[in-house]
Amino acid sequence: ERVLEKSGLEKDREYIVQQSFKREDGSRVLPDVIINLPDGKKMVVDSKVSLTDYERYVNSEDDFKEKFLKDHINSLRRHVDQLSAKKYEDLYEMESPDFVLMFVPIEPAFAIAINQDSSLYNKAFEQNIIIVTPSTLLATLRTIDSMWNNEKQQRNAIEIARQAGALYDKFEGFVNDLTKVGKKMDEAKGEYRGAMNKLVEGRGNIVTRIEKLKKMGAKAKKSIPESILNRASEDDEHEEEPIKTLDNNH
Known part of the structure; x- marks a missing residue:
């Protein structure tokens, strides 16, 4: 012994x-x-x-x-x-x-x-x-x-190879899920831009109309952010047709 x-x-x-x-x-x-x-x-x-x-x-x-x-x-x-x-x-x-x-x-x-x-x-x-x-x-x-x-x-090498394979498969699934999340985020950004454009773009856009209600006397405790108002007013001005004036000869 x-x-x-x-x-x-x-x-x-x-x-x-x-x-x-x-x-x-x-x-x-x-x-x-x-x-x-x-x-x-x-x-x-x-x-x-x-x-x-x-x-x-x-x-x-x-x-x-x-x-x-x-x-x-x-x-x-x-x-x-x-x-x-x-x-x-x-x-x-x-x-x-x-x-x-x-x-x-x-x-x-x-x-x-x-x-x-x-x-x-x-x-x-x-x-x-x-x-x-x-x-x-x-x-x-x-x-x-x-x-x-x-x-x-040898047993450890086999186990390491098995666990490495399982880890690789797990990582591949994570990458795929992350790619899907990125696509969803891109889609959400596109939808967000579309929704904001509907609010602030064009003549008589929704933001401009809503703000006019406040100026006309609607009682509101909060205010629309200045950045949104400026963007909406600029788009509204760009879309507005020029006003024709009459001179004294006509």
């Missing part, structure tokens, strides 16, 4: 410790660690390797070292065979790669075994077992962490 914590993976989300699985025959298995991979796949890590013979080898006298070293190598081989027989990759509840990581927690314990028997790793691999130590497991886990980061970035 210390190696898992250093990898950047999050417990109970990207890896699960001792999750129980049920086989088709009804029996149950309890892998030490299940690592979740992108696309719903899973990877099994087994850490039940016995290092008793390795400890005996380290602590023994020279006369017994060779015997305990052979016992240590045989112990690793047996564990490989036991893992292969469990066939974690065939569990129907688990979409798993076709291999299991066999974790040896002490680097020298694997190093001395592989130096003594160079075929140990390849034979395990042929049985879909990959032997890892703290350093190689950490490298593997960090690769998986990178896979998750890429997966998250």
